[in-house]
Amino acid sequence: MRMTVLAAASALLLLAACKQADTPAEPAAEAEAAAPPQEAIGEPAVAVREQPSRFDIYATVRLTADLSGLDENQKEMVRLLIEASKIMDELFWQQTWGDKAALLSGIEDPAARRFADINYGPWDRLAGDQPFIESYGPKPLGARFYPENMTKEEFEAWDQAGKDGLYTLVRRDAEGKLVLQPYSEAYRPQLEQAAALLKQAAELSGDAEFANYLRLRADALLTDDYQPSDMAWMDMKNNPIELVIGPIETYEDQLFGYRAAYESYVLIKDLEWSERLARFAQFLPELQTGLPVPDAYKQEVPGADADLNAYDVVYYAGHNNAGSKTIAINLPNDEAVQLAKGTRRLQLKNAMLAKYNQILVPISEVLIAEDQRQHITFDAFFGETMFHEVAHGLGIKNTLDGSGTVRHALKEHASALEEGKADILGLYMIQKLREKGEITEGELMDDYVTFLAGIFRSVRFGASSAHGVANMIRFNFFEQAGAFSRDEASGTYRVNVPEFEQAVRDLSQRILTLQGDGDYAGVDTLVAEMGQVGPQLQADLDRLAAAAIPVDIVFEQGAEVLGL
Incomplete structure (x- = not known):
């Protein structure tokens, strides 16, 4: 398969975009508190207004897909999975903020209230988590995973097995001592509801592998043992409906990067596209061998069951819906599953096309040299996004000294460095596949110029985002290397190929x-030296804001939007 299919398929994406809505979404009913209340951060008061307003940085997209190929049971499954996803959304609110209804009802400005709903709290996720409600202080780095009065030193001195676990909260007992509380205990009522919905959906599934996954995932929600369901998820190949659900990514834990946040995606697989894309997974072992590092750093062999699929996403919930929206997924994160079976890469093509049309192309018209704008293509954007996810499977998962995983060694910096690795190795993979003649559509210059424009898109996510930090590091590294140059007269950038x-x-x-x-010390230095936006870059990003180019998208979504 050649990459020509990418351009042809863009016409098939059923995604309608519209101007940012002025009316806020109605706040959902508050779920029962899932964890012991923590110290109040403050009372809402007056929203901080800017010109142009930060409240207008998201373009609204109606999230739809072609469901005509689904039978009635499958459509009912989608509805049930959306209901389960809404519970994940409630749980993420508990993990990142607390009482959603109390927060939103206390904000009088409709635009500010809607912005708080988008950000899952009073902090702007795409501006370094700065508060946009005057009476709120900085966002706690540990969100609500830890007591707010706990210091890093107290945690590190705490002699407790499993204190770095993915699926436990850190709380204080009656004597003020730190204790662990499993997610399955802290959020039991909501998790029982979600598990019941997954089991109902399993009864409707005509695909035995998907039904098995749903049942195992339901069990996992109630036991915090996700590995069996991750293994089963890797075995699924032909199911037309897809669900990613549970506590998955650790980005929200900016204190240590240990604890996972709840989220969910409901997706409709494009079976034809998935079949065409899957062939690239076979090159992983060869590409791993060719990485530009000594052999010791590439001795791990990616699992042979890795695959690559394309989807239309029909529902986002929880962590993935907060601030910037994910357009591709690489899972599972469990290193043991990755080494045993590899990973699955899910390309969310309808959301991807929305970002390309509404954000990347307008950015290029402001910041990319006019004679190089012809190299901004959706094929290149899709390919770079796709191979970013594939690249998560390359490299090394465990440190060379045998002390444990890279994720644990690098702590709060692990996510940013991993995203940076995936970005740069994704481009490396494209280079190598072009050399092999496996990618023939377009040219390497398309990949380079679109990649540069993509840095400007993602660096706007800010320092609170792992992707934002990764792009800041790459921008500064590339600038020092002379990979691009800026024309002072036009204020535009051009790629210098060698x-x-x-x-x-x-x-x-x-x-x-x-x-x-x-x-850890080396990464800490790298982030400190290169993970910052310099004055010139900030001035250019301000030009994008002045041109009213959206920073990201927000969805109008749900069963009603899908006609279910």
């Missing part, structure tokens, strides 16, 4: 080495 190619190799080597060495 230097760009070398920068891809050099940054790949640096990131993989830091990961393999488990070099």
Whole structure:
């Protein structure tokens, strides 16, 4: 399969975009508190207004898909899975803020109230978590996973097995001592409801593998043992409906990066596209061998069952719906599952096309040199997003000294460095596949220029986002390497091909080495030195804001939107 299918399929994406709505969404009924209340952060008062307003940085997209190929049982499954997803949304509110209804009802400004709903709290996720309600202070780095009065030093000195677990909250007992509380205990009522919905959906499934996954995932919600369902998820191949649900990513835990946040995606698989894309997974072992690092850093072999699929997403909930929206997924995160079976890469093509049309193309018209704008293509954007997810399967998962996983060694920096690795190795993979003649659509210059424009898109996510930090590091690294240059007269950037190619190799080597060495101090220095937006870049980003180019998208979604 050649990459020509990417352009042809863009016409099939059933995604209607509209101007940012002025009327806020009605707040949902508050769920029963899932964890012991923590110290109040403050009372809502007056929204901080800017010109142009930060409240207008999201473009609204109506999230639809073609369901004509589904039978009545399958459509009912989609409805049930959306209901289960709404529970994940409630739980994420509990993990990141607390009482959603109390927060939203206390904000008088409709635009500010809607912005708080989008951000799951009074902090702007795409502006370094700065508060946009005057009476609120900084967002706690540990969200609500930890007591707010707990210090890092207290936690690190705490002699407690499993304190770095993915699925436990840290609380204080009656004597003020730190204790662990499993998610399955803290959020029991909501999780029982979600598990029941998954089991109902399983009864309607005509695909035995998907039904098995739903039942195992329901059990996992109630036991915090997700590995069996992750293994079963890797075995699914032909199910037309897809569900990703549970506590998955650890980005919300900015204190240590240990604890996972609840989220959910409901997706409709494009079976034809998935079949065409899946062939690229076969090149993973060869690409791993060719990584530009010593053999010790590439000795792990990606699982042979890795696959690649394309979807239309019909519902986002929880962590993935907060702030910037995910357009591709690489899971499971469990390193043991990855080494045993590989990972699955899910390309959310309808959401991807919305971001390309509404954000990336307008950015290029402001910041990319006019004679290079012809190289901004959806094919390149899709390919880079796709291979970003594939690249998560490359590199190294465990440190060379045998002390444990890279994720644990690098703590709160692990996510940002992993995203940076996936970005740069994704481009490396495209280079190598072009050399092999496996990708023939377009040219390498399309990949480079679209990649540069993509840095400007993602760096706007801010320092509170792992993707934002990764892009800041890459921008500064590439700038120092001369990979691009800025024309002072026009304020536009152009790719310098030889230097760009070398920068891809050099940054790949640096990131993989830091990961393999488990070099926390080295990564901390890298983030401190290169994870910042400089004055010139900030001025150029301000030009994008002045041009009213959206930073990201927000969805009008649900069973009603789908006609269910």
